[in-house]
Amino acid sequence: MNKRQRDWLGIGQQSDYVRKSIHASNIRASVYISIIVIALETWMLLSFARMLIESAAAGTPRDLVWTISHGAWYVVLLGVAIALLVHAIRYLRGKTYNMRTGSVLLTLFIVVALSFGIHFGNNSYVKGEQILAFVTMTLFVFGLIIWRPLPAFVASTLTFGGFYLYINHNLPATYGTQVNLLTLWVATFVVMVASYTRQVSEASKDENIEQANERLRRIASFDELTGIPNAHTFNNAVSVLFEGIEEFDIAYSILYMDIENFKSYNDKHGFVAGDNLLIDIAEGLQEIFAAELVARYSDDHFVALCESSVVEERVEAANQLVHQLRGDVRLHLKTGVFQPEMKEGMDVSHALDKARIACNEIKRHPGVHMNMYGQELDQQFHRRQHIINNVATAVTEGWIQVYYQPVVRCIDGSATLCGYEALARWDDPEYGFMPPFAFIETLEEFREIDKLDRCIIEQVCRDLRAELDAGRQPVPVSLNFSRLDFELYNVAEFLQEMSQKYTVPSELLDIEITESALTVHVNELRRNMEILHKGHYSLWLDDFGSGYSSLNVLKDFQFNVLKIDMAFLRGFEDNMKSRPILRSIVALAKELDMITLCEGVETREQFDFLTSIGCDRAQGYLFGRPSPTKEVPSL
Numbered sequence: 001m002n003k004r005q006r007d008w009l010g011i012g013q014q015s016d017y018v019r020k021s022i023h024a025s026n027i028r029a030s031v032y033i034s035i036i037v038i039a040l041e042t043w044m045l046l047s048f049a050r051m052l053i054e055s056a057a058a059g060t061p062r063d064l065v066w067t068i069s070h071g072a073w074y075v076v077l078l079g080v081a082i083a084l085l086v087h088a089i090r091y092l093r094g095k096t097y098n099m100r101t102g103s104v105l106l107t108l109f110i111v112v113a114l115s116f117g118i119h120f121g122n123n124s125y126v127k128g129e130q131i132l133a134f135v136t137m138t139l140f141v142f143g144l145i146i147w148r149p150l151p152a153f154v155a156s157t158l159t160f161g162g163f164y165l166y167i168n169h170n171l172p173a174t175y176g177t178q179v180n181l182l183t184l185w186v187a188t189f190v191v192m193v194a195s196y197t198r199q200v201s202e203a204s205k206d207e208n209i210e211q212a213n214e215r216l217r218r219i220a221s222f223d224e225l226t227g228i229p230n231a232h233t234f235n236n237a238v239s240v241l242f243e244g245i246e247e248f249d250i251a252y253s254i255l256y257m258d259i260e261n262f263k264s265y266n267d268k269h270g271f272v273a274g275d276n277l278l279i280d281i282a283e284g285l286q287e288i289f290a291a292e293l294v295a296r297y298s299d300d301h302f303v304a305l306c307e308s309s310v311v312e313e314r315v316e317a318a319n320q321l322v323h324q325l326r327g328d329v330r331l332h333l334k335t336g337v338f339q340p341e342m343k344e345g346m347d348v349s350h351a352l353d354k355a356r357i358a359c360n361e362i363k364r365h366p367g368v369h370m371n372m373y374g375q376e377l378d379q380q381f382h383r384r385q386h387i388i389n390n391v392a393t394a395v396t397e398g399w400i401q402v403y404y405q406p407v408v409r410c411i412d413g414s415a416t417l418c419g420y421e422a423l424a425r426w427d428d429p430e431y432g433f434m435p436p437f438a439f440i441e442t443l444e445e446f447r448e449i450d451k452l453d454r455c456i457i458e459q460v461c462r463d464l465r466a467e468l469d470a471g472r473q474p475v476p477v478s479l480n481f482s483r484l485d486f487e488l489y490n491v492a493e494f495l496q497e498m499s500q501k502y503t504v505p506s507e508l509l510d511i512e513i514t515e516s517a518l519t520v521h522v523n524e525l526r527r528n529m530e531i532l533h534k535g536h537y538s539l540w541l542d543d544f545g546s547g548y549s550s551l552n553v554l555k556d557f558q559f560n561v562l563k564i565d566m567a568f569l570r571g572f573e574d575n576m577k578s579r580p581i582l583r584s585i586v587a588l589a590k591e592l593d594m595i596t597l598c599e600g601v602e603t604r605e606q607f608d609f610l611t612s613i614g615c616d617r618a619q620g621y622l623f624g625r626p627s628p629t630k631e632v633p634s635l
């Protein structure tokens with residue numbers, strides 16, 4: 001027999017949900033049945049008592065045996081009905097969840113009610129009255145209570161069969177009674193099967209909805225990959241902890257953990273292995289923070305809350321965990337820690353931000369694995385907030401300024417001006433004069449860098465126009481672009497718009513794209529570069545050699561100028577390796593038909609060497625520092 005057939009007969013294993021639903025429905029039905037039965041039996045008992053009194057008054061009192069044999073049925077049925085009602089009400093009010101007591105009481109009620117029905121049905125049949133007592137009881141028991149089909153068949157057959165044999169024994173049933181009983185039995189059985197199937201199908205539907213809801217609840221609160229709480233749950237749990245308590249005796253800390261170099265693990269072993277590692281790490285972290293709270297925040301970032309006194313112990317355990325699981329890829333766990341002020345209503349997302357800032361700060365300090373958010377970072381945090389909140393104002397109020405640093409052409413040991421690089425400065429009324437490192441990264445992180453860069457482009461065009469209007473022939477100016485510029489707006493279109501607005505030829509505007517920008521959204525960037533090439537802009541590869549994939553970049557992208565990162569000149573005087581490297585880069589660029597420009601030139605010795613190896617252009621403090629006016633180098 002297959003599952004469908006077993007289900008139809010009601011002999012298969014039902015889910016807990018369906019069983020409970022059927023039970024609850026029977027308990028609800030038993031409230032109605034028992035109330036009717038209690039009313040009926042009370043009335044019957046009162047009539048019975050009146051009859052006893054009247055018989056006694058008429059001088060023909062009933063004896064005790066007769067009284068008990070006739071009255072006991074009413075009392076027993078009334079008693080069982082009251083017990084059932086009391087239990088049903090308690091169950092529905094949630095005072096008890098005991099399904100077994102309910103089933104026992106229900107079975108007892110069924111047995112008593114059917115026996116009562118059979119007995120009084122037979123009595124009235126013998127007396128030649130209608131057999132209503134039997135019909136009423138079978139209606140209650142088989143029509144209102146939900147049965148599984150197979151037990152229903154057995155019980156109704158036994159009841160009807162038993163009743164037929166019983167009455168037939170006492171007084172042969174007429175043909176009419178036989179037909180009526182058969183029809184009644186069939187009808188009862190059909191009603192039972194119908195209500196069973198309806199109940200099961202409704203319960204299954206509810207169960208499916210309930211399961212779907214449960215899944216949604218899980219997705220909303222738990223991380224799908226690792227199964228541990230997600231950021232949302234973490235935020236809620238921490239908010240609840242800090243709610244309604246005015247003073248804390250214990251200091252808590254928020255931890256933000258980042259697995260450094262995780263990308264390499266994915267690259268080396270594939271995403272599935274990467275996912276498995278994250279699952280293992282999540283499980284391990286749950287053990288480490290068993291008494292506390294830990295969650296997966298995003299990607300390879302986890303957050304935790306624990307007492308400040310155990311932070312170091314926990315971080316050490318977490319580091320060990322990552323070391324044990326990392327295999328042959330050098331993964332390190334970096335943890336930023338923030339200890340919020342222990343008072344009511346702590347802003348969780350702010351606290352997490354601070355822990356994250358402390359974590360990101362570790363990047364600048366190799367070998368460090370844990371960093372506490374302190375006063376210095378706090379100032380940085382407020383400055384970042386200020387920058388994000390004020391970038392639009394800075395643009396309109398003129399706090400953003402362009403500084404120009406000269407670029408020279410190297411010919412026979414002399415340097416002649418051939419361009420300027422436009423470098424942004426932010427002169428803030430509150431924070432004072434800020435160099436790019438103070439705001440570029442923040443603006444990129446919050447995807448607001450386009451506001452600054454468009455402002456710089458417009459100022460550069462305006463300055464070029466002023467020079468042209470004054471009758472001077474300006475040299476080209478190179479502009480720095482962020483990778484995000486190409487995502488946030490149409491760079492080519494904006495440049496064209498500015499060129500037209502200030503009637504500045506595109507030959508006067510050069511475009512610097514930093515090497516690290518070329519690793520993401522490659523196709524989109526290449527498409528943009530093609531358009532810019534067609535618009536006669538010169539494209540420069542900035543900071544060459546600072547990234548991991550410099551040579552690939554040369555192969556994959558078409559640039560006019562190669563700007564060699566100033567890192568190659570650091571330690572130039574002592575590091576004898578700098579020279580052959582620079583020589584090779586210049587030779588390679590020449591072969592690829594690119595103009596070479598070396599940045600960060602600070603000494604005459606460096607300049608002479610660059611000229612000797614055929615480097616075309618140079619830029620650095622030797623020729624001039626960035627300045628608000630276009631200074632002409634004196635070398």
Ligand code: C2E
Binds near residue numbers: 405437452481514619
């Ligand atoms: P970059 O494009 O590589 O710019 C060169 C940086 O090196 C400038 O720093 C410049 O002042 C500095 N520099 C030039 N010559 C020397 C030297 O001889 N010695 C030393 N030690 N440094 C030298 P700055 O102005 O602080 O800019 C830093 C970076 O900020 C720039 O690096 C560029 O990537 C970014 N940046 C600057 N302005 C903008 C902008 O308007 N938009 C975007 N997206 N980024 C910008």
Ligand code: MG
Binds near residue numbers: 480512542
């Ligand atoms: Mg640059």
Ligand code: MG
Binds near residue numbers: 542543563565599
């Ligand atoms: Mg550069």
